[in-house]
Amino acid sequence: MKIPIRSECLPYALILSFLSIIFYFLNKYIAILMLILLAFVLFFFRDPERTIPFDEKSFLSPADGKVIDICEIEENEFFKSKAIKVSIFLSLFNIHVNRSPISGKVTYKKYRPGKYLPAFKSHASEINEKNIIGIENEYTKVLVSQITGFVARRIVCWSKIGDTLKQGERFGLIKFGSCTEIIMPIDTEIKVKIGDTVKGGLTVIGVIK
Known part of the structure; x- marks a missing residue:
């Protein structure tokens, strides 16, 4: 193949x-x-084709990797309310292509320069280099953060504000080890737990209630 x-x-x-x-x-x-x-x-840099299980009520994983944190946060820029965040650590051996958790339009994008701490550190999200995109549709919205790690120092994002993405569609990648976060509405029913291995565009992270 x-x-x-x-x-x-x-x-x-x-x-x-x-x-x-x-x-x-x-x-x-x-x-x-x-x-x-x-x-x-x-x-x-391998990027195998995948058959995406389209479901307008589900949030699919934006990356391959291991779930390292699930927590409630106060998100003040996109949701402007409480939200739930799932953090996924990507090792050097994972596929590093990022995929859209839902179908919708890119309505938010923000790049933040930062440091390069190991991506599995709990505070890496707050101080490492990060790129964030927000995607919305008629049912819901979601944020995806691409975060660099100790080795990864280059974020690639092909999508811009106004673009329309299909669920599971590639929108970027992070080079050489990193973390990807998915931030969903607070009432999302989470379908994974810490320690689970997930696959981008395949694993259901949460379900819209």
């Missing part, structure tokens, strides 16, 4: 390919190391 590779890997792949050729004539052990790193980069 063919697994698509994101084009964002191209600069890293070209550099590692060039280095592997150069070191082939200088030091074959280093050349092998460059080839191993190249294989990892291709593995990291």
Whole structure:
């Protein structure tokens, strides 16, 4: 089965390919190391096709990873009320493409520069580099935060305000280890628990009551 590779890997792949050729004539052990790193980069940027289980009453996971926190928050910019947040940690071995939890229009977008603490730290959400998009439809709305980690230092978001996304549609990615948060209305019925493994565009995180 063919697994698509994101084009964002191209600069890293070209550099590692060039280095592997150069070191082939200088030091074959280093050349092998460059080839191993190249294989990892291709593995990291994989982006397999998925059949999305469309459900207008459900919030699908925006990322692959592990649920590390579920909590109630006061969200003052988009919801302007209490909301519930589910944090998902993405290891270096997870697929790092982000997908829309619902179908709807992008009505909010905000980028915040910040630090690069390990993404699994509880306070990383407050001080790390972050990109946030808000999506709305006739039934509900949702925020998704892309947060960098210790290794990940580059957020990619292809969507802009006014764009319409389908449920499960790709809207961005985070390079090399990160955290993704999904913030939903406070009355959402949560279907996951801390420690669960989730898949972007497949796992139901919550259900609209």
